[in-house]
Amino acid sequence: HRHLTGIAGLQPHEIIFLLDEAEQWVEVNRTRAKSDKRLEGITQINAFFENSTRTLLSFEIAGKRLGADVVNMQVGQSSVKKGETLLDTAATLNAMRSDVIVIRHGSSGAVALIADKVDCPVLNAGDGWHEHPTQALLDALTIRRRRGSVAGQRVVICGDILHSRVARSNMLALTALAAEVRVVAPSTLMPAAIERMYVTPFTDFDAALEGADVVMMLRVQNERMSGGYIPSTREFHMRYGLTPERLSRAAPDALVMHPGPMNRGVEIDSSVADDPERSAITEQVEMGVAVRMACLDVLTRASRGVEGWA
Numbered sequence: 001h002r003h004l005t006g007i008a009g010l011q012p013h014e015i016i017f018l019l020d021e022a023e024q025w026v027e028v029n030r031t032r033a034k035s036d037k038r039l040e041g042i043t044q045i046n047a048f049f050e051n052s053t054r055t056l057l058s059f060e061i062a063g064k065r066l067g068a069d070v071v072n073m074q075v076g077q078s079s080v081k082k083g084e085t086l087l088d089t090a091a092t093l094n095a096m097r098s099d100v101i102v103i104r105h106g107s108s109g110a111v112a113l114i115a116d117k118v119d120c121p122v123l124n125a126g127d128g129w130h131e132h133p134t135q136a137l138l139d140a141l142t143i144r145r146r147r148g149s150v151a152g153q154r155v156v157i158c159g160d161i162l163h164s165r166v167a168r169s170n171m172l173a174l175t176a177l178a179a180e181v182r183v184v185a186p187s188t189l190m191p192a193a194i195e196r197m198y199v200t201p202f203t204d205f206d207a208a209l210e211g212a213d214v215v216m217m218l219r220v221q222n223e224r225m226s227g228g229y230i231p232s233t234r235e236f237h238m239r240y241g242l243t244p245e246r247l248s249r250a251a252p253d254a255l256v257m258h259p260g261p262m263n264r265g266v267e268i269d270s271s272v273a274d275d276p277e278r279s280a281i282t283e284q285v286e287m288g289v290a291v292r293m294a295c296l297d298v299l300t301r302a303s304r305g306v307e308g309w310a
């Protein structure tokens, strides 16, 4: 089975293929149509070991719109709480004959570990600091629809780059699609070998914003800082918060993005987040359903006897 554990495993033409596939579902989702039941008979298990609003609900809605039987594992009430290991949990889900498993986990690499142990496609819904591939796909789709193309766009990603699986997957996807990517963080929240990601690092947000076409803001992930540097919210807002004044350094029609959940008044001001012209934040959520419909469809094609990847 082919899995979706990260953008790292995808060729640029495969990323484009998934975005093209997602386009057809945008309108279907907008009209709440449920006439295409191509996943009828498919059992989709969502196993989220970390909290989620957007990713969990959009995977559930995506599966249901296409007719799948969607089951959400209640991790908090599960035998994980009695000490069952991740691999035993995976073997248990596998024995129930699931056809596709969607997993979010706090440990980097946990999703790939499970993918090796089960007989069905596994989709990564975010693993630790590693990857969040469907987030990067929905971000790329949002940029492509709003700006006409991803190629050539100057995209600034600002915030806790070190701990962000969203930043990592976006760096991989956007550079694969030929965007010019700038990443901004305090030096303590910037990965050591960032140049290897083919992006340009900045510690000065104002400098990075010059001529930006897209400004993507990230949340400071306090839950992932064990003993390390935690910036105060006031200090972070002063140096790295997206205010209307700061945004004026970007291109006049620059798009503002945030994967959510937002810390209003910390990394982004409400007046920017809620700007109907510039903010694409709710559109990102909308694209999330379409992208996940495409991923569920494409990843289960082989097992449904339909031709798979292009």
Ligand code: CP
Binding pocket: 051, 052, 053, 054, 055, 056, 126, 135, 259, 260, 261
């Ligand atoms: N963007 C994102 O992954 O949000 P959730 O944590 O709410 O799923």
